[in-house]
Amino acid sequence: MSGSASDVVQARDISGGIHFHYGRGTHTAPRQLPRGVRVFVNRRADLGRLDDLLTARREGADGGVVAYVIAGTAGVGKTSLALHWAHRVRDEFPDGQLYVDLRGYDPGIPVTPDQALEGFLLALGVPASAVPNDVAAKSSLYRTILSDRHMLVILDNAGTAAQVRPLIPGMGHSLAIVTSRGSMSGLLIRAPAKRTILGTLSEEESVALLTETTADYRSGDDPEELAELARLCAHLPLALRIAAERAASRPGMPLGELIADLRDESSLWDALSTGDEEEAEAVRTVFAWSYRALPPAAARLFCLLGLHPGGEFSEAVAAVLSGPGDRVRGPLDVLAGAYLLENRGSGRYGFHDLLRAYAVDRARYEIPQGEQLDAVRRVCAWYLHGAYECALSIAHDTTLLFTVDPPADAPRVRFTGRKQAAEWYAQEKQNLAGAVQAAADTGQLQLAWRLSIVLERIYATYNHVHDWRETALTGLSAARTLGFREGEAALCESLGRLSRMTLQLDDAEQYHREALGIHRELDDPLSMAKTLNGLGWVHLFAHEPEDARSVLGQALTIVRDLDDPYWTATVRYSLGYALCQLGRHDDAEEELTGSLTAFRDMRDRLYESMVLTAFSLLARRRGDAAQALAAADEAVSIARHMDNPLWEGTALLYLGKAQLAAGLPDEALVSTQQAAVTFRREGDPSREAMALDGTGRAYRALDRLPEAVDFHRRAAAVHGMVGDEWKRGKSLLRLGDALTAAGDHDMGELHVTEALTVLARYDDPRSVELRSEALVIYEDQG
DSSP states (O other), X not given: OOSSSTTTOEEEEETXXXXXXXXXXXXXXXXXXXOOOSOOOOOHXXXXXHHHHHHHXXXXXXXXXXXXXXXXXXXXXXXXXXXXXXXXXXXXXTTOEEEXXXXXXXXXXXXXXXXXXXXXXXXXXXXXXXXXXXXXXXXHHHHHHHTTSOOEEEEEEEOOHHHHGGGSOOSXXXXXXXXXXXXXXXXXXXXXXXXXXXXXOOHHHHHHHHHHHHTTTOOOOOHHHHHHHHHHTTTOHHHHHHHHHHHHXXXXXXXXXXXXXXXXXXOOOOOOOOSOHHHHHHHHHHHHHHHHTSOHHHHHHHHHHTTOSSSEEEHHHHHHHHOTTOOOHHHHHHHHHTTSSEEOSTTEEEOOHHHHHHHHHHHHHHSOHHHHHHHHHHHHHHHHHHHHHHHXXXXXXXXXXXXXXXXXXXOOOOOSSHHHHHHHHHHHHHHHHHHHHHHHHTTOHHHHHXXXXXXXXXXXXXXXXXXXXXXXXXHHHHHHHHTXXXXXXXHHHHHHHHHHHTTOHHHHHHHHHHHXXXXXXXXXXXXXXXXXXXXXXXXXXXXXXXXXXXXXXXXXXXXXXXXXHHHHHHHHHHHHHHHHHTTOHHHHHHHHHHHHHXXXXXXXXXXXXXXXHXXXXXXXXXXXXXXXXXXXXXXXXXXXXXXXXXXXXXXXXXXXXXXXXXXXXXXXXXXXXXXXXXXXXXXXXXXXXXXXXXXXXXXXXXXXXXXXXXHHHHHHHHHHHHTOHHHHHHHHHHHHHHHHHTTOHHHHHHHHXXXXXXXXXXXXXXXXXXXXXXXXXXXXXX
């Protein structure tokens, strides 16, 4: 890492806020476009309008248009047009293409802007734990990243303007194509956007689509009969493709017989509404006509697949839904060949939203309710098993209330290592969250809470806070309905950890206290102690060390009575840290010494390293720079030996502070820069900001004031982004000091004043000490 922080993060003031740009580095440009349709006819005028938009953008004559809406009735070919054009012009967008099916009209749960933004940011190379928690912050970061890139974004099947508004790029070179059955008038009012209303195909285009689709299988069909078939399909591309595939699969049957069969087909369902009853009737009829021609196994699988709790699924999931012993490869091929299912490559399949609605409706009539519930139970149990195996492979903490056995007579989920597990999770992420909701909706409450607890381990690893919160709340409701108090407590603790991680500290305290009350009710002292330890860290995060000392003291009494060596050592570490924050150095040393000795006896090297960093902090507070150096240096060595980069970066932070205290700013600069690079690589923005702040202090000690100002400013910005006000106040204070030393007294005073305003909210000893430092800066200015 060089003296400038450009390799870490660049901050710019835009519309009064701080926005962040993550460098491209070696990250591969995303290429997320699905395959287009095999046969695409005409649409010349519509393609021309899209081409004109691109030409106007090249010439700077587009008026800043950032979104183009393709609206139209269901099945009219909006997605086909968007993808056909996108593939044709993808070279115009060299920085990549993003795609999301928002499922705005799907019978299941639509994709939220929060979920879509999270997926986009990860695809753009933002580390998982650097993805902000708030939708507005996600959108801001997303737009900043796109601001200097040429990217095409396809927002498919949008339900409302609110669903897509956070996903529209800001001003720059990127373009969003939105497809929707709605008019999206609200989007056009508030964003620089254009819209086209896609009509049905003309009779000539419809006949061409039928002819080209069946060309390899049929010949000599009467043009008048082809035109009649097109009229029966209401000239809708989706219905035309299904009808064409049916005709192609019966090359020896006269087209007139197929038309008569279609004309006589009665409407079998009422779930579809396209906004035009003639078109709706045409689609209903074509779907029913094609469905009734399916072999029994394919028809049954079609219905069962409608019960899947997500948008895309694997062949293994199809087998689970179908039931033990059923073969699904053949029926899947039949469904894909009949255009009733989309083969999306790599053994994965998905529905057009209209066809999924039809499958759901058919299941109501064709599959007994008991069989439907069994299918949902099987697939949710399979996802539970997969999530459990995934958590064991990738999670840092795999402690659970239970073990999960593989479901009987179902495809096993096995992972050879962390990479394979991570790939499985990336594919199934939305389905896993959907499975929790599906289990709850169908009364499979035990599956719902068990799955939500297992998923926490994965979500915590990747910082996927939106899904964590949603699934944990669903699981908590399920556990409460069941009256399962142990599961209720576990999910309260899960939500407490999530709230602490996202700095929603009032919520964190409330959830931990709810869990504590349940553990007391169940007379589970060890769980009480664990929860008290977590509550202690909530108070430490809130800079309430006296409250932390109180609850940690209670926890220590419990674990000592239980004679639990691991948790006694753990709580003594937490308590020693709190006592250090209170300035009770002798008491802190006693607890930390006991903790360190115990962890060394247990050969727990990670916790040994953690306690050593606390010893380094204690030595600095006592003014013993040599001991602070020795403890931090040993912590770094242990972390390196364990090949634990995240903790190595943390130990380097403490080492840098010890080096500054020992008057070794050159060495401190190396340590803090190494820590910043490590946290950037590991995707931990909070600790990265701490390293940036430490780097600024090293530059300040070296009298390199411009660099000190730069790094403190960046540190304050990142702390603000992640919502850590106390650390932002501390960075602002150091920024004000560096500006003052550089001669910019007005700006220095401005930032010191803001720092005082922030730090005045806290009354712990360290905050009091920092406010005293601020007054010294004011006196120096005077």
